[in-house]
Amino acid sequence: MESPFSLHPQLAADTVPVGDLALSRVLLANDANYPWLILVPRRPGITELIDLVDNDRLALMRETDAAARALKAITACDKLNVAALGNVVVQLHVHVIGRRHSDKAWPKPVWGAAPAAAYDPALRDGFIAALRKALKVT
């Protein structure tokens, strides 16, 4: 019997949940420096994009694009960064990050560039509400 999906503890610790799309759990990174979503396909034991079965791979592409469009629409960011790295946390996850020319890491990638900044709770809740509406999740 296949083991059930469970979110990697490091991803759980570093994010707050936005909601579940058909395949992926959508998380908001606890870092006010950048609007930063992480999509985690709810499939156990997957570490690489190419490990997904074909239908899941296609779904993840569509959901990644939906997350990117939502981020761009809500934040009016200057650039999107989309990446599946997984060198530290092996559970497959896709970063979708809205970048601004004025952000702390620009033009470098965000990973390791600056300590995470705390969100104002009201701003974060408003952002999550807007994301849920755009992604049609609860």
Next chain:
Amino acid sequence: MESPFSLHPQLAADTVPVGDLALSRVLLANDANYPWLILVPRRPGITELIDLVDNDRLALMRETDAAARALKAITACDKLNVAALGNVVVQLHVHVIGRRHSDKAWPKPVWGAAPAAAYDPALRDGFIAALRKALKVT
């Protein structure tokens, strides 16, 4: 009339061509630290994944996966990193990088981690030949 595709000069300077897939030009980064491919859809004026028309987006996903499978098969790398950033070079391009636990940047992302290392020309030519065979390009 739409302007024709031309490769961004920075991408041309930092890579050697592997070949053209149906949509993407496949390039090998001039950096022997990592087996590192870059896919550039041959569409002018595109900067984001979500700017591609639907068929092109799907083709890019398939070609990214083919490049990842080829890299993994040829190099037996430990992890794949796949990313569309484009903060410096705005022309849409997707990085497909084979990572090893022993490489210079591990477990950090490769961008900016170490100066590019020169390839031994014979090793590079052999690698490109293997990539062309795996990707069925000339």
